[in-house]
Amino acid sequence: MKKLRRLSVIMLLVCSVFMTGCDASQIVEVIGKIAQGVQQAMPAIKNVVDTFSNIFGNDNNNNNNNAAVNNANNNNQQNTEANNNSQANVVTVDPNAEDVTGNTGNNANKSTESVEEIIRGAQIAVPYGQVGTENTTAAAAQIKAKYGITMLDGKSWKDEWNSATADKWTQQQLAQFAAIMEKLPAGFRGCTKGFAMQKDLRDNDGNEAGGLGGDPIMISSKAVVEEGWTSMASLVVHEMTHQVQAKQPDVLRQWAAKFWPNGKLAKSSITDYGNTDAGEDMAECVAEYFTNPEKMRQHDPERYDFIKNNIWK
Ligand SMILES: [Zn+2]
Structure with a gap:
């Protein structure tokens, strides 16, 4: 589930690049407009603007930024997660690497992931x-x-x-x-x-x-x-x-x-x-x-x- 979000956000980024000719400030502006459009449905998407600014200002954290951006484009995300996300501009660990070994907690929200998604998740490095x-x-x-x-x-x-x-x-x-x-x-x-x-x-x-x-x-x-x-x-x-x-x-x-x-x-x-x-x-x-x-x-x-x-x- 989480990895699908990443793909959709990458697509959003790619579209933005085509629309703006790779100018970082314009990309951020476009993303901002997109964010405004869906802001009502997803309050946390505001953060995507900051996140893209971070991407272009600092290319040292691609994994982390992807993780942060993922968040903003996830329609399936639960409200509690979205609320928490609004305070998370700094990302240190990609959630795709999540693991809950021995966890007796609730895994009901975790959908079955494809093998390729699992592999990509395992390959996350920070x-x-x-x-x-x-x-x-x-x-x-x-x-x-x-x-x-x-x-x-x-x-x-x-x-x-x-x-x-x-x-x-x-x-x-x-x-x-x-x-x-x-x-x-x-x-x-x-x-x-x-x-x-x-x-x-x-x-x-x-x-x-x-x-x-x-x-x-x-x-x-x-x-x-x-x-x-x-x-x-x-x-x-x-x-x-x-x-x-x-x-x-x-x-x-x-x-x-x-x-x-x-x-x-x-x-x-x-x-x-x-x-x-x-x-x-x-x-x-x-x-x-x-x-x-x-x-x-x-x-x-x-x-x-x-x-x-x-x-x-
Ligand atoms: Zn595991």
Whole structure:
């Protein structure tokens, strides 16, 4: 659902460029007129003017600006979201990367996404400086040197879809993280380049999220420490699987063709959340493969073999 909004806004931008001959100020003016026209139906669209100004004034944040702009052209968006959006001109993380691992909240509004949309969502990246500060302790430096993964202490941020407050890696968490990395196959591990530690990760409906996919991956310290929600291992491997989807999209395409023929789930995933779409299905199953391989094998030998042969290497 969210990715469709992006496309429509990109089309709006393209149309504007044709109409104005690529003059940035004119584009903004045209967008402003468009915004006025639909303002009654969508109050938040006012922000599109500011957002386009930001785009042309700062080309460093294309992902983020796209995310912000998406908002303004979304007719399906709920009123609560639109209201929140009116205060969100600064966007730090693309909502398409949203992930609610282990979230028991309401997913009813999430429509099934196409495989290509899932891939594009997984490929979202933001400048690390926007969402965190590199952790330079010896443990983090060792993780970076050994596995090529930058460890970030998170910054507080909010966009129109998600928010988080800052948190820092503890030495215990870094040690636990390093132990997990050591057990992962190099190809799988190599798809991930950054991790940021946050807390109170929330989606726009106020639901807590265990992690947000994309680069860098963001994980919630609350999810890591709270028993009964999810372990660091399953959370980390789940999110890293989304980076596999970003870097090796054919693997997800094959997974979807096999287990989601015609976009329909053929056999239940290992968790309810895995039934959301092919991307979450794969992420949940790979996490289970890592933390409880025998349970995964018994649940579905086909998925187990697929992971073993195509992902876990
Ligand atoms: Zn996920």
